[in-house]
Amino acid sequence: MKTDLISTKTLLLIVLCLAVVITFNYMMWQNYAEIQRLVARFGDEDFFVPGAGTAAADDEENLQVALITSGGQQRVELIREGASQAASSRGLELKFYEADPAGQLSASEYLELVDIADFDGVLLEGASDDLTEEINALDDGLPVVTINADYPDSSRLSYVGLDHHQAGFQIGRYLLNKSEGGDIYALVDSSRAGRAVSTSEQLKIFGLQEAFAAAGSQDRLRIREVEPDLLELSDEMRGILSEDDSEVIFSPGEEITLMLAEAALPKRAGEDIFTAGYGSRSGLAGEVSGEEFDALIYHDSRQIGYQAVEEMAAILTRGSVNLHSRVDMEIVDPEAGEISEVSFDDPPLR
Secondary structure, three states, rough: OOHHHHHHHHHHHHHHHHHHHHHHHHHHHHHHHHHOOOHHHHHOOOOOHOOOHOOOOOOHHHHHEEEEEOHHHHHHHHHHHHHHHHHHOOOOOOEEEOOOOOOOOHHHHHHHHHHOOOOEEEEEEEEOOOHHHHHHOOOOOOEEEOOOOOOOOOOOOEEEHHHEHHHHHHHHHHHHHOOOEEEEEEEEEEHHHOOOHHHHHHHHHHHHHHHHHHHHHHHEEEEEEEOOOOHHHHHHHHHHHHHOOOOEEEEEOOHHHHHHHOHHHHHHOOOOOOEEEEEEEEHHHOOOOOOOOOOOEOOHHHHHHHHHHHHHHHHHHOOOOOOOEEEEEEEEEEEOOOOEEEEOOOOOOO
């Protein structure tokens, strides 16, 4: 009887072990099948780096990081250039992927691929859709650093880019100094309302409002929502210029800044109106000069790419997390012969 009981226990143990092995192999087969399905769909076999996530945390040379970018070729090239420079100095291996919602691969699909491929970290730049849920769905322990477009409600560990709120505050102070008591108009792109890329623009507006409130001039700030359409922009500019108290026109978004320059609309404002446009140095380079605007306000995409890799390296090798890594802003005022660099490393000037 005792021998039969032992035999039964042994048999049950063997069955249990077989069940574990079969389940494990089935899960591995599912993972492999998913990889093959995605490779067949997207034809990107080099994407997958088996075992990349098993690299030792103290061996930077074994660490592999995916950089997923979205649109804006000049901006992306500079971000990649800065990221490559930092990765080279840190010994990290970077793999670049360009998301294209209208093409084969969107940013969310690339995140799915990165998760399966077992990278050590993900740098996610400027996606136009809200990817909070996709970031939260990634395997625990996969660090994500967002660039330019932030997802503060996600599990991302760090955001690298301009401090748009503080930038708006500093820009507000600058525009107030350029005015003599008249109204200041901010042209906001209404077509991007609610999308992640519009968050930066809205934060700048909040900063502007705080700067005006701090100066007791909140009634002088006029916020106008406009579509990125030349005819509508022309009509809006005409309406602003017809106002007796209009003195400054500012575009806080790169797309509207480019369209204003394309139609030479700031030039038509005349000498009595001060015009300023904002954008990345790469996005405006070659498209906008000091002749279209009285002042241009930049941030440097190369610096952002470099800093993003530095933040990821700190996370992977030292477990050091910096929730926000700020980059500098530059205000170029040709008429005044000024180039002012605004650094956000120091506490805000209030």
